[in-house]
Amino acid sequence: MRKGCALVTGASRGIGAATALALAADGWPVGVNYRSDAEGAERVTAAIEAAGGRAVALQADVRDPGAADALFPVLEERFGPVLVLVNNAGVRADALAPQLDDDDWQSVIDTNLSAAFRLTRRALRRMVRERFGRIVNVASVVGPRANPGQANYAASKAGLIGFTRTVAAEVARRGVTVNAVAPGFVETEMTQGLLERVVAEIPARRAGTPAEVAACVRFLASEEAAYVTGATLTVDGGLSA
Numbered sequence: 365m366r367k368g369c370a371l372v373t374g375a376s377r378g379i380g381a382a383t384a385l386a387l388a389a390d391g392w393p394v395g396v397n398y399r400s401d402a403e404g405a406e407r408v409t410a411a412i413e414a415a416g417g418r419a420v421a422l423q424a425d426v427r428d429p430g431a432a433d434a435l436f437p438v439l440e441e442r443f444g445p446v447l448v449l450v451n452n453a454g455v456r457a458d459a460l461a462p463q464l465d466d467d468d469w470q471s472v473i474d475t476n477l478s479a480a481f482r483l484t485r486r487a488l489r490r491m492v493r494e495r496f497g498r499i500v501n502v503a504s505v506v507g508p509r510a511n512p513g514q515a516n517y518a519a520s521k522a523g524l525i526g527f528t529r530t531v532a533a534e535v536a537r538r539g540v541t542v543n544a545v546a547p548g549f550v551e552t553e554m555t556q557g558l559l560e561r562v563v564a565e566i567p568a569r570r571a572g573t574p575a576e577v578a579a580c581v582r583f584l585a586s587e588e589a590a591y592v593t594g595a596t597l598t599v600d601g602g603l604s605a
């Protein structure tokens with residue numbers, strides 16, 4: 365096992381929490397980042413520790429340009445270099461484009477896209493030196509695909525996929541991989557109240573679970589996935605097939 369750790373942003377619940385648990389099960393000490401849900405993050409770290417793993421809950425709003433400086437030194441001191449970064453923190457603020465206000469545009473872009481850029485930039489410094497790194501960006505099927513009412517969200521996720529591809533090409537020869545997962549509809553707080561309406565359109569006729577997305581992230585973060593980079597792994601029950 366390599367000496368280092370994983371950082372999962374937005375890991376107090378949903379896909380991020382399931383991902384933190386999955387990476388811990390693979391032996392990574394995990395930084396469980398959250399913005400406001402301290403209790404949720406503590407539940408996740410407690411579950412990891414109960415299963416014999418190591419974890420620390422770390423408060424930081426990833427929209428803050430100083431978030432990387434708040435997160436990385438703590439983890440480096442406690443567990444060693446961050447060798448796995450999962451940019452998962454995400455929000456939506458839906459409205460049709462003519463009604464979308466500047467704040468709802470900016471907060472979605474800042475959380476879903478700009479934060480991933482800043483944390484990736486910080487993580488790469490060390491990953492490149494270590495000649496090993498795994499970055500996984502949690503995108504969405506909304507991005508490559510239209511979803512009226514989500515122009516801000518779609519722009520952020522399409523941007524994240526483009527960012528993933530280009531950074532992957534930049535660092536591939538350093539042993540660092542950069543990939544995305546693109547979930548369809550997954551049962552979390554983010555999709556509360558939405559799922560009943562969309563399930564009939566999903567070929568699998570059900571929403572996905574956070575654990576099903578986490579299993580894909582876990583694979584992309586593994587040693588075995590060394591030759592997979594610049595890819596976007598769709599996890600959507602056939603929605604975009």
Ligand code: NAP
Pocket residue numbers: 373374375376377378379380397398399400401402424425426427452453454455475476502503504505546547548549550551552553554555
């Ligand atoms: P969720 O249940 O709403 O969880 C979102 C997580 O992000 C929470 O832990 C939240 O923490 C954190 N977060 C939000 N803003 C943050 C910020 N500024 N700084 C730090 N943490 C922040 O959502 P989810 O469904 O698990 O979504 C996780 C990711 O999957 C998102 O990127 C989302 O776009 C993507 N996704 C989800 C679906 C789906 O169907 N659910 C589909 C496609 C893609 P606090 O509560 O502490 O703020």
